[in-house]
Amino acid sequence: MSDDANAARNLAPKTARTVLSSEDIDRVLTRIAHEIIEANKGTRDLVLLGIPSRGFPLAQRLAERIAATEPGLDAASIVGQLDVTMYRDDLRHSTTRTPLPTRLPAGGIDSKVVVLVDDVLYSGRTIRAALDAIADLGRPRIVRLAVLVDRGHRELPIRADHVGKNLPTATTEKVRVHLAEVDGENNNEVIIEAAA
Ligand SMILES: O=P(O)(O)OC[C@H]1O[C@H](OP(=O)(O)OP(=O)(O)O)[C@H](O)[C@@H]1O
Numbered sequence: 262m263s264d265d266a267n268a269a270r271n272l273a274p275k276t277a278r279t280v281l282s283s284e285d286i287d288r289v290l291t292r293i294a295h296e297i298i299e300a301n302k303g304t305r306d307l308v309l310l311g312i313p314s315r316g317f318p319l320a321q322r323l324a325e326r327i328a329a330t331e332p333g334l335d336a337a338s339i340v341g342q343l344d345v346t347m348y349r350d351d352l353r354h355s356t357t358r359t360p361l362p363t364r365l366p367a368g369g370i371d372s373k374v375v376v377l378v379d380d381v382l383y384s385g386r387t388i389r390a391a392l393d394a395i396a397d398l399g400r401p402r403i404v405r406l407a408v409l410v411d412r413g414h415r416e417l418p419i420r421a422d423h424v425g426k427n428l429p430t431a432t433t434e435k436v437r438v439h440l441a442e443v444d445g446e447n448n449n450e451v452i453i454e455a456a457a
């Protein structure tokens with residue numbers, strides 16, 4: 262799309278509807294945390310890697326819930342951040358993104374059960390990039406995927422193991438996730454934005 266067309270699109274009026282409230286997000290994260298523990302038959306070897314921007318705070322929230330089930334388990338010891346910028350397949354086409362740090366928990370990811378965490382699953386290209394990034398860092402025993410929202414429209418054979426909410430969407434719509442850690446105090450919701 263041309264710059265003029267993009268500018269016109271950004272100025273066009275939009276409608277937005279809330280699909281998950283702050284309380285809904287809390288509830289689905291609690292459910293996903295329990296699903297992760299159940300699938301893993303406990304917390305042993307679990308590592309949660311959040312994809313910036315909003316996958317990381319979601320991974321932290323999940324890690325806190327998981328750690329709360331196991332006395333002595335420190336949430337910080339099972340959570341990390343995985344930047345996928347340099348592994349994206351659209352690097353040549355999209356505007357420059359600044360890479361963010363990748364931080365693994367002290368135990369690394371070799372032989373671990375790594376749960377990738379992101380806010381939205383759409384084409385699947387971010388997760389494809391994340392799998393390549395992981396392969397450069399070590400060899401987990403298992404890699405699973407947890408997302409807050411699956412909005413469909415996959416372009417690659419990728420699916421999530423843990424889904425907060427399946428949201429049927431039109432390709433013209435945009436799912437926007439707001440989390441307090443990134444978007445400011447009390448700003449926790451998921452909205453679907455559509456051109457009016
Ligand atoms: O399945 P995909 O088509 O790859 O789309 C999903 C990705 O898109 C968004 O990230 P975005 O690249 O907009 O960056 P952000 O997290 O910084 O907003 C979202 O956070 C997912 O990471």
Ligand SMILES: O=c1cc[nH]c(=O)[nH]1
Pocket residue numbers: 381383412434435436437438
């Ligand atoms: O609607 C979308 C698509 C990709 N990533 C998002 O965050 N929202």
